Amino acid sequence: MRSPQPDLSKRNADPACYVESIRELACTPNDDEMGLAGGVALGTIGGTKSLPQLTNLANPGRVVGERIAAAAGIAVFDLRRASAFTSKILSRDVPPARISQLLAQFTQRKAGPDSLATALDRTPATRDNARLALRWLHSTGLQPANLVAAFNKAAGFDVEPLRATSEFVAKLGAEVRSRGDATRGREIFCRADLACVNCHSVGGEGGNIGPDLNAIGSGQPLDFIIGAVLEPNREVKESFEAVEVTTKDGETYTGFRANAGDGEFALRDTVRNEVIRIRQDRISQQRNIGSVMPDGLFNQFTREELIDLFRYLAELGKGKP
Ligand code: HEC
Structure with missing residues (x-):
């Protein structure tokens, strides 16, 4: 049987042969994943040899899909260079869905987040890209400090995070009880930029990275809830202690321990x-x-919003809507 495929062994030898297919892949209008896979394939197979082709694809004159595919390919073998390209890509507004793809190229590599943070200090992201980037990082639970700081700065959120001192909690608690509005609080809880629902479910809807919050209001006092939300790391709920694992290849994984077989480590990523x-x-x-659970989610909040959110949480499980 004749295969219509070109000779793959030759392709391996010369990454230039891939360029055309990658360019085609990167331009596939409805399949960004494919474009990205193309870029990564070129970087993986060609290594530094593919740099000229990838650099060409990363050129500002190219469409954003090609530039992202190229940055992803370069990240395979040269993080510093990929970071420089990526900070340039992020210095102009990018379609929201592309931001997570681009960032994942860095967060899954050990030195990736710091390398990108350094490049972003030189060439900052646009305000909106930075907000979208933070939103994605929040939703995944990744909090690489330098990278978060670089995006917070570009987003205009670079203020000290709220601290749940006993004074602060007592005063806020009184306001929540006297004038919090649970209906408005629910809207805030569901806001995409906070990502609460990405990790927590209420009434069977939402994510499962964090504990379900169905009965948090009846199960925990308000002061505890305020503390748990403003300073997640103060008391980490049992079995929700996260681990970060780095492999000898420099890949990183973050999540919760899962049952492992002999000689292996298992993690719910x-x-x-x-x-x-x-x-x-x-x-x-x-x-x-x-x-x-990210802290610093609330830097962008008004006090009224905080009050309403906590009223909503305080009523969960108490039989009110
Ligand atoms: C990336 C995932 C993630 C996001 C986003 C997130 N949380 Fe959490 N949350 C967790 C995890 C994991 C825990 C358990 C570990 C701990 O105690 O911090 C938790 C704990 C909590 C608790 C304490 C629960 C208990 O039973 O002790 C509350 C309340 C809570 N989150 C509310 C929120 C709210 C409100 C938001 C949005 C503003 C939010 N969370 C966003 C992952 C997340």
């Missing part, structure tokens, strides 16, 4: 949303990182 199994001998580093 909160970013990839699946159980990852890694052979123990592939692991180079493993550390507890506390809660994956």
